[in-house]
Amino acid sequence: MKWIESSQNQKIKTWRKCHKKKWRDEYGLYLIEGLHLLEEALKVPSRIQSIIYDEHFQSQKNDWPTDDIEEYCVPSKLFQELSQTESPQGVIAVCKMPNQSVEIEERGRYLLVDGVQDPGNLGTIIRTADACGLEAVFLGRGCADLYNEKVIRAAQGSHFHLSIAAVELSETIRQMKKNNIQVYGTSLNGQGLEYTPRSAHSFALLLGNEGNGVSEELLSLTDVNVKIPIYGAAESLNVAVSAGILLYWLRGFEG
Structure with a gap:
């Protein structure tokens, strides 16, 4: 796990921009927040680029399939800048937008x-x-x-x-x-x-x-x-x- 403490770090700047549609579309990335959404996303781990933890985050996550996912820890103040919830749970994931092509099936x-x-x-x-x-x-x-x-x-x-x-x-x-x-x-x-x-x-x-x-x-x-x-x-x-x-x-x- 990598530590980031500067708000001027390029990854922090990119993640912060992902709160706006213009930059989400440009980067092909979006943010999800909280334990439940992360656990749902981890059912398709290829959709997750990075996971960001608050420095005080604690969870029994030993069985999470994160081997191929970048993981970062940031100070609480910096985490608050990325969070969009009133009571953050201390974890945010950066997800990739999937290919939106859908084939229509006759029995669908x-x-x-x-x-x-x-x-x-x-x-x-x-x-x-x-x-x-x-x-x-x-x-x-x-x-x-x-x-x-x-x-x-x-x-x-x-x-x-x-x-x-x-x-x-x-x-x-x-x-x-x-x-x-x-x-x-x-x-x-x-x-x-x-x-x-x-x-x-x-x-x-x-x-x-x-x-x-x-x-x-x-x-x-x-x-x-x-x-x-x-x-x-x-x-x-x-x-x-x-x-x-x-x-x-x-x-x-x-x-």
Whole structure:
């Protein structure tokens, strides 16, 4: 393990820049923070470039697969400069952005996201897609940055469990239909849900922006559009909550 104590060290400067999207994209790197996210990332150790420890960090980490990962220790004051949380756990990992190319399979289950701007919503949607066993999530224009700290925290490690790619959604929908994958849009003018889950072996669900929903252009490409009934006085459901209801409705319950 190497010791770094100067804020002018080139690695510190690079890691600090990774809090901004411009530099994340340029370096192909992003930061995750805390024990849980690190442990999830270590399930795919090739995705981790470096691990940074606060000088006072203590953990039973003897079984962590870090042999091929650079490890650094820094003074607490310097660690605070890199941390983005109110109560840091003393460990940060520098991760590599993966190749975002995703092959669409005929028997796959997918989520398409059109312009979801809130990082917390996007992260929760990704986590829900992971819990539901989807093969991939496709992000269209206008979505929050996948590697925003709030997206990462809300996703709770799902970045390391499933494929996520930024795409042109209209082209992706056309590819799915060529592969006989039924594409479900979400619309206030869609048909109401049936009471029994679909138990679909393949599907794609298209979710839209928090305020405006899915664009009319994309809705015109779907096979069927659905809506979740509102029984009370609320105007609408949160998009992440809607994702959970619809994904499990489509996925079905297999016992």
